[in-house]
Amino acid sequence: MLKVSHVHKTFNPHTPNEVRALQGVNLDLGPGKFLIVLGGNGSGKSTMLNAVAGSFFVDEGTISIDGNDVTRWREDERAKLIGRVFQNPFSGTAPNMSIAENVALAALRGQPRGFGSALNRSMREEIRARVRGLNMGLEDRLENMIGSLSGGQRQALTLLMATWVKPKLLLLDEHTAALDPKTADKVIHLTENVISQGKLTALMVTHSMQQAVNLGDRIIMMHKGNIVRDFQGAEKKRLRVEDLLEQFEDIRRMEQLDESASEMLQENYI
């Protein structure tokens, strides 16, 4: 469903601020699979998600979704295939437009928009029904501006919007990181339901080991722009939070070893 091959991305090349964010990432995700992406700050996990979403073009390599080579597709073109929930609850909704209008915008994701009324009667009915399904009491506030909602309500709505038209790939970028723990649990629960009911292919970036262990069928860990660990199937099911922490510690030790090794080499040979 998603195939990422040899993807490289360097920000600010040839300057002191050069960041090699992705260094030849390879990933193959089958249909209906739910992938969790873990990694420390600056490991490239969000960059990889953004590269798939089309926020920027990659320097090298190819990305294909559902058999389409989307490497040179713009972000708005890829939206035909991708549903997206952002880390910042403010990013996924238009604050000065009503709940109904926001959802109606999402109902036409990736389709041409013409001069038909955005909110006709049948659309209103459907929006009301589906928003009621969120169990947040928002169905009576459809005319309210989204800006008046809480972060959790916004993320729940964004999730509904991202999956209104069934996406070939659902991208979740730490979408609970900005929420309080209780709300985060609620949104995660909702996410799980949406993905399992729709049999969606999903990629979720997270900081939470607990979420990583509880959710998904596959975990990858990223480090310095590369995938360094990949757990699937039975191995993923056995994984516990402690195991993940151990893996992280491993990676960190390896890095320290690398640095001291290179220092030693420098001292001896230069």
Next chain:
Amino acid sequence: MTALIGAYTQGCMLALFALGIYITFRIFNFPDITGEGSYVFGGAITAVLIVGMQFTLWDPATPLGSVVNMLLVNLINPTLKFWGNPFLATLAGFLAGMAAGFCTGVLHIKFRINSLISGILVMTALYSINLDTMGKSNISLLENPTLISAAQHAVLGQPKLDAGGNTIKDLSTVRIIGWDVQKSELVSLAAIFLLVTLLTSLTYWFFRTNIGTAMRATGDNDQMIRALGVNTGNMIIFGTALSNGFIGLSGSLFVQHSGYADVQMGLGMVVSGLASVIVGEALVGTRSLGLTLMGAMMGSILYRLVVSLVLSLGMPPNDLKLVSAVFVFAALVLPGFIAKWRRTRPAVRAGQPVAV
């Protein structure tokens, strides 16, 4: 009273300008000052078409001029008679404005030039283009038929001719709440008011369609709407074109109402339009799209009324732009001050200890 009717009419025409400003400044958050040029451009195109002047852009005897004239003028001039109809001339004013706005949008989106600079570039270029269009710095429409005169004839009947074949101006009046008002003035106000109301309603309808809501979302949260598959660049180009179309139409109406086009008439119009939008927002708030659009219209009329009042009280017309600029400054700054004042006041009033 005639002055008052005049102020209402001016306000209605300004409302179209304010509608354009509302689209760029408020919906797209795009500070577009192309309007100073596209207003004149719309007016100039209309004026030239109505008068039936032949275009001669550059001297055809010069090498460059011969090329330009061959390419542009020879294509345009044969169609002048067709476009000379006041309705088509007005439409041409609208299209001219759209073309100008389209250029600004393209400069900003495709060439990634800062929005303000894009507007300045197009506005500056338009100054020359407007002079080229008119051939001189101002032209009079004389007795040629305009949209306004067409409306007057439709309501008041065809004008009588004197012995020399010139039209005699219909000066008949009607009494309204104790004042004598010229019928022709009243008809032109009604015609312009109807047109502006129609266009505002159309805009309201448009911004509730699928494509219109996508445009509003582009200004509200472009990241979100891109993720929903909308090409935000095209939306902005379309938006600046539409906005300047309304502005060009506003200029076209102004020319037809006042009977002349002047290359300087756009000066300070963006500030006036912005002032109208701000007055409108103060009047009706920003809670819903319909209210704000109506507010822009009411704001323009109120703004014009205040201007004519201040002028009649003795303010020299030269200071008008200064006062407008100061007004917009105050309107931009005051809400912040008031909010700050409100935040600090209740704490003191409630007798709570001041934080140290």
